Structure formats: C-alpha cells, structure tokens
Amino acid sequence: MISGEIKRFLRDDGMIKVSRSLKELSYRIFQTREKMTDGLGREPTLEELSQEMGVEKEELVQAMEASGEVESLYRPIHQKEGSEISLLDKLEEKEHREEKILDRMLLGQLLEKLDGQERTLIYLRYFAEKTQSAVGKEMGISQVQVSRMEKKIIQNLREMTH
Numbered sequence: 001m002i003s004g005e006i007k008r009f010l011r012d013d014g015m016i017k018v019s020r021s022l023k024e025l026s027y028r029i030f031q032t033r034e035k036m037t038d039g040l041g042r043e044p045t046l047e048e049l050s051q052e053m054g055v056e057k058e059e060l061v062q063a064m065e066a067s068g069e070v071e072s073l074y075r076p077i078h079q080k081e082g083s084e085i086s087l088l089d090k091l092e093e094k095e096h097r098e099e100k101i102l103d104r105m106l107l108g109q110l111l112e113k114l115d116g117q118e119r120t121l122i123y124l125r126y127f128a129e130k131t132q133s134a135v136g137k138e139m140g141i142s143q144v145q146v147s148r149m150e151k152k153i154i155q156n157l158r159e160m161t162h
Contacts (some may be wrong), residue, residue, distance in 0.1 A: 026067035028053065029060060110157050118153050125150060 032053055036044040050057045073088040111119055117139070124135045125146075132146040139146070
C-alpha cells in the first residue's frame with residue numbers, strides 16, 4: 001500500500017503537471033522503442049513508431065517532450081570571466097529584444113502621424129540627443145518654444161497610444 005502511494009506521488013506530483021494519458025503514452029513509447037530497437041538493430045524513426053503504435057506522430061512528439069527532464073531556469077549555460085549566464089537570462093534577452101522591436105514599430109507609426117516640424121523636433125531631441133537650445137537654434141525658434149512644442153507633441157503621442 002505504501003509503495004503504491006509513493007509511486008503514485010512520484011508519477012503524479014512532479015515539478016510540472018503532465019496528464020496521466022501523456023505519461024502512460026510516454027511509457028508505452030519507451031517500451032515500444034526498446035522492442036523495436038532490438039528487432040531492427042537501430043533506433044526506430046518517428047514514422048515507424050507511429051505505425052507500430054497506431055498513434056499520430058504529433059501525439060508521440062508531445063508525449064516524448066512531456067517526459068523530458070525538467071531543467072532549472074537558473075542553471076548556468078555559459079560562464080566567462082567569472083560571470084555566469086543562465087537560461088533565464090537568455091529568455092529575458094529574447095523578450096526584451098522582441099519588446100524593443102515592437103516599440104520601434106509603434107514609434108515609427110506614431111512619428112509618421114506628426115507634421116514635418118514636429119517630427120524634426122522629436123528627431124533632434126531624442127535621436128540626435130540635442131539640447132532644447134541647440135534644437136531651437138537649428139529650427140529658428142526659441143528654447144521656450146521648443147520646450148512647449150515638445151511637451152505638446154509628447155502629450156499627443158501618449159493620447160494616440162491609449
């Protein structure tokens with residue numbers, strides 16, 4: 001009785017919840033693969049496993065992936081000069097890269113809606129990183145006018161995104 005409960009716990013209460021049917025299919029795949037490897041003298045292909053078991057290839061792949069080892073997101077995957085890079089760091093990098101791409105696309109669409117003078121002002125202030133005084137000189141207006149225009153443009157851009 002106790003050993004059965006322990007086996008059930010280990011089977012059903014892993015780190016990641018996987019349905020019992022997937023676990024059972026995974027076990028059947030393991031058994032069938034062993035049997036076919038002995039018979040063929042090599043690992044069976046996915047197609048051969050699918051035909052032997054009468055199960056769609058997609059289901060087999062899903063069950064095999066679900067039975068894989070669980071890895072920690074904090075496991076170091078690279079170490080250089082005393083600093084470690086974890087799997088989580090790489091995932092976050094990808095997310096940030098995708099966010100940046102989406103932000104740039106949105107910014108491009110918003111900037112297209114500005115008139116020429118507004119677009120020039122925003123370009124000089126935020127892309128060329130010029131001061132309000134330098135922008136004013138280049139555009140032939142005062143620093144105060146640049147400040148007011150910039151504030152108004154930014155407010156309009158915020159309203160367009162909400």
